[in-house]
Amino acid sequence: MTPDAKILAALRANPDGVSGAELAEQLGISRAAIWARIEELRKLEYEIEAGPHFGYRLMTSPDVLHADDLLGQLGKTKVIGRDIRVFEETTSTNDVVEKLARDGVKEGVVVFAEAQTKGRGRLGRKWISPPHKGLWFSILLRPDLRPQLTTQLTVASATALRRAIQVQTGLAPEIKWPNDILIDGRKVAGILTEMNAELDRVRYIILGIGVDVNLTANEFPVELRKIATSLRIETGKPVSRAELAVTMLRELDRDYALINAGKFTQVADEWEAHCTTIGREVTVRLGERLIRGRVESLDEDGALRLRSEHGHLERIIGGDVTLEK
Amino acid sequence: MTPDAKILAALRANPDGVSGAELAEQLGISRAAIWARIEELRKLEYEIEAGPHFGYRLMTSPDVLHADDLLGQLGKTKVIGRDIRVFEETTSTNDVVEKLARDGVKEGVVVFAEAQTKGRGRLGRKWISPPHKGLWFSILLRPDLRPQLTTQLTVASATALRRAIQVQTGLAPEIKWPNDILIDGRKVAGILTEMNAELDRVRYIILGIGVDVNLTANEFPVELRKIATSLRIETGKPVSRAELAVTMLRELDRDYALINAGKFTQVADEWEAHCTTIGREVTVRLGERLIRGRVESLDEDGALRLRSEHGHLERIIGGDVTLEK
Numbered sequence: 001m002t003p004d005a006k007i008l009a010a011l012r013a014n015p016d017g018v019s020g021a022e023l024a025e026q027l028g029i030s031r032a033a034i035w036a037r038i039e040e041l042r043k044l045e046y047e048i049e050a051g052p053h054f055g056y057r058l059m060t061s062p063d064v065l066h067a068d069d070l071l072g073q074l075g076k077t078k079v080i081g082r083d084i085r086v087f088e089e090t091t092s093t094n095d096v097v098e099k100l101a102r103d104g105v106k107e108g109v110v111v112f113a114e115a116q117t118k119g120r121g122r123l124g125r126k127w128i129s130p131p132h133k134g135l136w137f138s139i140l141l142r143p144d145l146r147p148q149l150t151t152q153l154t155v156a157s158a159t160a161l162r163r164a165i166q167v168q169t170g171l172a173p174e175i176k177w178p179n180d181i182l183i184d185g186r187k188v189a190g191i192l193t194e195m196n197a198e199l200d201r202v203r204y205i206i207l208g209i210g211v212d213v214n215l216t217a218n219e220f221p222v223e224l225r226k227i228a229t230s231l232r233i234e235t236g237k238p239v240s241r242a243e244l245a246v247t248m249l250r251e252l253d254r255d256y257a258l259i260n261a262g263k264f265t266q267v268a269d270e271w272e273a274h275c276t277t278i279g280r281e282v283t284v285r286l287g288e289r290l291i292r293g294r295v296e297s298l299d300e301d302g303a304l305r306l307r308s309e310h311g312h313l314e315r316i317i318g319g320d321v322t323l324e325k
Numbered sequence: 326m327t328p329d330a331k332i333l334a335a336l337r338a339n340p341d342g343v344s345g346a347e348l349a350e351q352l353g354i355s356r357a358a359i360w361a362r363i364e365e366l367r368k369l370e371y372e373i374e375a376g377p378h379f380g381y382r383l384m385t386s387p388d389v390l391h392a393d394d395l396l397g398q399l400g401k402t403k404v405i406g407r408d409i410r411v412f413e414e415t416t417s418t419n420d421v422v423e424k425l426a427r428d429g430v431k432e433g434v435v436v437f438a439e440a441q442t443k444g445r446g447r448l449g450r451k452w453i454s455p456p457h458k459g460l461w462f463s464i465l466l467r468p469d470l471r472p473q474l475t476t477q478l479t480v481a482s483a484t485a486l487r488r489a490i491q492v493q494t495g496l497a498p499e500i501k502w503p504n505d506i507l508i509d510g511r512k513v514a515g516i517l518t519e520m521n522a523e524l525d526r527v528r529y530i531i532l533g534i535g536v537d538v539n540l541t542a543n544e545f546p547v548e549l550r551k552i553a554t555s556l557r558i559e560t561g562k563p564v565s566r567a568e569l570a571v572t573m574l575r576e577l578d579r580d581y582a583l584i585n586a587g588k589f590t591q592v593a594d595e596w597e598a599h600c601t602t603i604g605r606e607v608t609v610r611l612g613e614r615l616i617r618g619r620v621e622s623l624d625e626d627g628a629l630r631l632r633s634e635h636g637h638l639e640r641i642i643g644g645d646v647t648l649e650k
Contacts, residue, residue, distance in 0.1 A: 122523060122524075144612060146611075146642070146643065147472055147473075147520070147522075148472075148473060148642060150524065151524065154524055178524065192523065193523060193524045194521075194522070194523055195472070195520070195521070195522050195523070195524070196519075196520070196521055197472075197519070197520050197522070198447065198517065198518060198519055198520070198643075199447075199475065199476065199479055199503065199518040199520070199642070199643050200611075200642055200643015201643065286471070286525075287469060317471065317473060317524070317525055318471065318523075318524050318525015318526065
């Protein structure tokens with residue numbers, strides 16, 4: 001952790017205040033140096049009060065993503081978030097992580113962007129990513145999975161994101177297979193899984209995650225307003241992006257560890273409990289092919305088991321799912 | 326086609342010779358310009374005789390890969406080989422094609438290298454690729470396949486390569502699942518399938534192909550001499566790499582068209598007829614897991630159906646297969 005991250009961590013651990021002397025001792029630097037760091041943090045719009053009785057006190061944090069601060073708040077994880085990088089603007093965070101992957105960077109690195117100029121959704125769609133309004137981030141993973149099992153990862157990500165949103169906002173998000181997070185039927189977050197693989201060996205996977213946090217209704221394009229929403233619209237107030245980001249990384253790390261330990265069924269159980277797709281009549285578009293049927297369950301690979309209108313059991317690993325009723 | 330390719334095509338079509346006047350008319354350039362092009366081709370070591378009675382006659386072609394000449398010899402294909410590029414040396418032709426894929430180049434482009442400094446085999450292994458001794462090439466494909474069906478492509482490639490080698494050399498190569506070509510039990514060619522995909526959509530596939538054409542026994546590393554061979558060793562004489570390359574591209578184009586037309590079973594039938602893995606007792610290593618059993622057949626996705634020693638029917642899409650007896 002950098003000195004800034006340590007100071008912020010100490011301030012957060014002591015909401016009533018912590019003295020300059022204590023901070024100086026914890027960090028092993030002078031009180032004057034602490035003062036200088038506090039001044040720098042204030043320039044980044046951390047509101048830090050100082051007083052003779054309570055020392056330093058963190059009043060509010062700015063609505064920006066600060067890599068050191070995120071690392072400090074996240075604390076120790078197994079894999080995800082041990083390296084965090086924040087960009088003010090990128091084309092797509094998946095592109096940045098892809099480059100890191102090719103350069104041999106270790107799994108678990110997370111890249112956030114305050115804005116994306118070419119955010120991508122599934123199936124080549126655009127993802128609107130206006131500055132400072134959402135969480136647009138990507139995670140590099142190098143799991144020991146066959147390409148056919150990567151659906152497990154998508155399911156685990158959706159489960160972790162859903163849980164994080166619930167913990168942080170009190171809302172009750174649902175999952176639409178494979179990886180959309182909805183609130184009252186409107187999409188609030190999505191995941192794009194990109195993979196680089198040999199026939200039978202995954203080289204790396206990039207999880208691209210987009211969460212509409214603080215967008216207001218008029219910040220969505222007109223054509224999306226009926227099908228998309230944000231956490232701010234749903235809760236009626238702004239949501240701390242940094243806190244939500246930290247919670248998401250922690251939950252993703254947990255579920256990734258479960259999959260690596262071969263405990264996918266545990267993830268799948270939670271997924272099924274929150275999935276609005278189970279038991280529903282759906283239409284799945286696979287390229288040109290349309291399959292209608294009733295969703296029975298998730299199989300052990302994370303694929304959807306669908307009883308088609310002709311009575312066949314179909315195994316669906318992707319495509320565009322429309323809920324029929 | 327470039328003028329050089331057109332001249333070479335005309336010379337090949339007329340082994341008894343073709344006059345400068347005819348060439349000039351066919352190409353729409355002067356006889357002096359034809360003469361100048363012939364001189365350039367001679368510098369590339371095409372042996373071209375000239376005489377008052379027969380005009381120009383192609384006696385021998387050099388053992389080099391010449392993109393224009395390959396294009397001219399190949400003629401019109403549906404997809405594969407409509408764009409051919411030859412490098413004197415690359416790290417790996419798959420790397421070059423990967424870059425082309427990212428730049429949006431159309432499917433079907435083929436990149437040959439006379440030598441690779443970092444040739445790769447399956448599962449992270451090295452592939453020895455000494456200069457001018459083999460065919461080391463990669464093909465960019467953008468099939469409309471789900472990632473789960475890409476095994477079909479591997480099977481089709483092996484089938485096409487096997488057929489091309491048989492046509493060109495008269496040898497009787499066998500296929501070892503999924504994509505090794507063997508002669509008398511020793512490997513002569515291999516395929517590395519690399520994929521870039523979303524969860525349910527292939528963005529592109531790179532088929533990397535290595536064929537040991539004219540290596541002599543002492544050009545193989547000692548540890549490979551018992552398990553690898555070359556076409557030259559097997560036939561007892563050098564094999565024209567250019568002719569073999571053209572035949573391979575033509576056969577690959579044919580089988581790729583079959584798959585795109587949904588006629589994989591036709592490919593699979595030919596594959597099974599030449600596959601030494603069918604009916605054999607094998608051990609398959611999948612990461613840490615070993616599965617022993619008898620290979621029954623290929624399924625419609627190109628996966629191996631294996632009856633395990635415990636009587637279960639297992640579906641094998643990759644891994645390391647060892648023939649037991």
